[in-house]
Amino acid sequence: MDKKQHLLDTALKLFVEFGFHGTPTAKIAKEAGLSSGTLFYFFSTKDELVTSLYVDIKGKMTAAIMDDIEGETSIKKLIEGYFKTPLFWALNNPIEFSFTVQFSNSPYLNQVAAKEIDLHIAPFLTILKRGVKEGTLKNIDPQLIFALVRGHTFSIHQYLAENPADLEKQSKIIAESFLMLWEMIAVHS
Amino acid sequence: MDKKQHLLDTALKLFVEFGFHGTPTAKIAKEAGLSSGTLFYFFSTKDELVTSLYVDIKGKMTAAIMDDIEGETSIKKLIEGYFKTPLFWALNNPIEFSFTVQFSNSPYLNQVAAKEIDLHIAPFLTILKRGVKEGTLKNIDPQLIFALVRGHTFSIHQYLAENPADLEKQSKIIAESFLMLWEMIAVHS
DNA sequence: GTCTATACACCGATAGAC
DNA sequence: GTCTATCGGTGTATAGAC
Numbered sequence: 106m107d108k109k110q111h112l113l114d115t116a117l118k119l120f121v122e123f124g125f126h127g128t129p130t131a132k133i134a135k136e137a138g139l140s141s142g143t144l145f146y147f148f149s150t151k152d153e154l155v156t157s158l159y160v161d162i163k164g165k166m167t168a169a170i171m172d173d174i175e176g177e178t179s180i181k182k183l184i185e186g187y188f189k190t191p192l193f194w195a196l197n198n199p200i201e202f203s204f205t206v207q208f209s210n211s212p213y214l215n216q217v218a219a220k221e222i223d224l225h226i227a228p229f230l231t232i233l234k235r236g237v238k239e240g241t242l243k244n245i246d247p248q249l250i251f252a253l254v255r256g257h258t259f260s261i262h263q264y265l266a267e268n269p270a271d272l273e274k275q276s277k278i279i280a281e282s283f284l285m286l287w288e289m290i291a292v293h294s
Numbered sequence: 295m296d297k298k299q300h301l302l303d304t305a306l307k308l309f310v311e312f313g314f315h316g317t318p319t320a321k322i323a324k325e326a327g328l329s330s331g332t333l334f335y336f337f338s339t340k341d342e343l344v345t346s347l348y349v350d351i352k353g354k355m356t357a358a359i360m361d362d363i364e365g366e367t368s369i370k371k372l373i374e375g376y377f378k379t380p381l382f383w384a385l386n387n388p389i390e391f392s393f394t395v396q397f398s399n400s401p402y403l404n405q406v407a408a409k410e411i412d413l414h415i416a417p418f419l420t421i422l423k424r425g426v427k428e429g430t431l432k433n434i435d436p437q438l439i440f441a442l443v444r445g446h447t448f449s450i451h452q453y454l455a456e457n458p459a460d461l462e463k464q465s466k467i468i469a470e471s472f473l474m475l476w477e478m479i480a481v482h483s
Numbered sequence: 484g485t486c487t488a489t490a491c492a493c494c495g496a497t498a499g500a501c
Numbered sequence: 502g503t504c505t506a507t508c509g510g511t512g513t514a515t516a517g518a519c
Contacts, residue, residue: 124401126315129494140504210399212313252453260445264438289478318512329486334514
């Protein structure tokens, strides 16, 4: 068994429930069945544990998106992947997703290098720019379109989290909400 | 001068910059030119200071919305108020708005009674229900429409915060983005 | 109401044995 | 690699004088 991973998993669960501040390292170690010393053997500081958890999760989410859009070239399909994949991923990994939301809206975000964040944003922005250039997307600032996709994702996630439903219904909501998003940002011919 | 209000103002500024955890009560008191003892004379715990700050700000935002939509009856105008007012309010009160975003995505939110939160949501939900019933809004769950409006607001705020522009341009973006939102949720005849 | 001084709990991190 | 034990620092909150 991988103890480092076990510590990450335990920390994740506790952070989401009690917050970063509300979760002492001693509690993480104890809950994981390990000692404080071991925790600090794997992570030199608490901040490193928190931020590496974020980088970890963000990487997994991005990987899922990349996997989904692999080989795609159509703007619509690409944006669909960037929108739907995180949502389906969130259905299967609610705690991980909650963590990223909490982290992204906390001052911890500043501790993650801008380059690390840009790494996930840049490719999507390139796609959006192409979409605007080609006339597939409305002629508005790609940064704004990016914000709209993000916000829409955020909306649907919030809704799904607060209104439990079976997978079929959830899938339907995600699919329909993508069409709403697409109508909003695409040029209709 | 109202020292309690001064403490609230100082705390607000520091919380947004350093986070709740990163801001000791002693620092708040010192920055406000007061002593720790005085702080705890006005607020019996730090948590009370944090949550009362939230309730305070939320109340002001809601008041601004209510003031804006006073006398309105048309669904479109009402939703426009609920969408635009917070955004314009955020332009003039960026720190306050940042605080609410940070607070809403932290475990502190659980410390605010559900009733307090519902107080701000319920009236808007009533309007949305009426809009769906009347056929002005698309026939989807009002809760979902609510989430969409929220997310859209979140998007535009994020965009405006990251892309500084003059007031005229900002106003234009807010106005145009409302139309995008309206097209998304309204029935087109 | 406001201050100074301080109690005292807690937490992050280290040292050193095994 | 993992543990136990513990240090030093920090932070909330209180006591009591003014």
